[in-house]
Amino acid sequence: MDELDKDCLFCKIIRGEVPSYTVFENDDVKAFLDLSQVNPGHTLMVPKKHLTNLFDYTAEDAEKYLKYIPAIANAIKKFDPKITGMNVTTNNGESASQVVMHSHIHFIPRFEGDGLKIATRNNEDKYTPDDYQKIADQIKAQF
Template sequence: MNKYDTNNIFAKILRTEIPSDMLYEDEYAASFKDINPQAKIHALIIPKKEYQNISELLDGDKEFLSNFMKSVSKAIKKINVKNEDFQLIANNGENAGQEIFHMHFHLLID
């Protein structure tokens, strides 16, 4: 069942209906601080297309996927200025802990 809701918080951030502390943005991705950080640095990286989870993203438009992943790399490099170790996490579905059904990565750096 597709749970994508065009009024989810990430969609609203992309439409600038909700302000966010934008860390990186280009035509494929946006990255901003998580409001409930779980590490010293905790950012979210989201695609600028309506994918509810990483499975949909991987099964979708391959050209967009390639460009999005390049943008993810650029965001990580911009946010991770000290080039430290990091975690990149994507929960896929309710049983995996996904709460917002707009695909997103958690970038965590301690």
């Protein structure tokens, strides 16, 4: 537990200093109910290492922590037969609405007619094939 931050809320949850409703835990990750419960079963999965967000992950971190996503998603889906889908999301940085600065994955169960809207927008009319290619090439150059 020496890889945890003393002031981070999620690190405190991992250490047991703040109570949580744990649904899964092992040496690598802890998954617990989000108190906001956007929909019943809304769960957060956090690595048991203080990483601010996905931008801090090494390939080894990703291999170690993200491999649990399918198992957690499936366990949540199985808990309620009315679940018809799931949003699996992460907010990386304040501009992406990250509130707790410890990497976490949201599992938000979806139900037919639940009325929940995940806001996106379609800007396709603002891009030409050349614009798309330029953006793709610039990103590709970063690998």
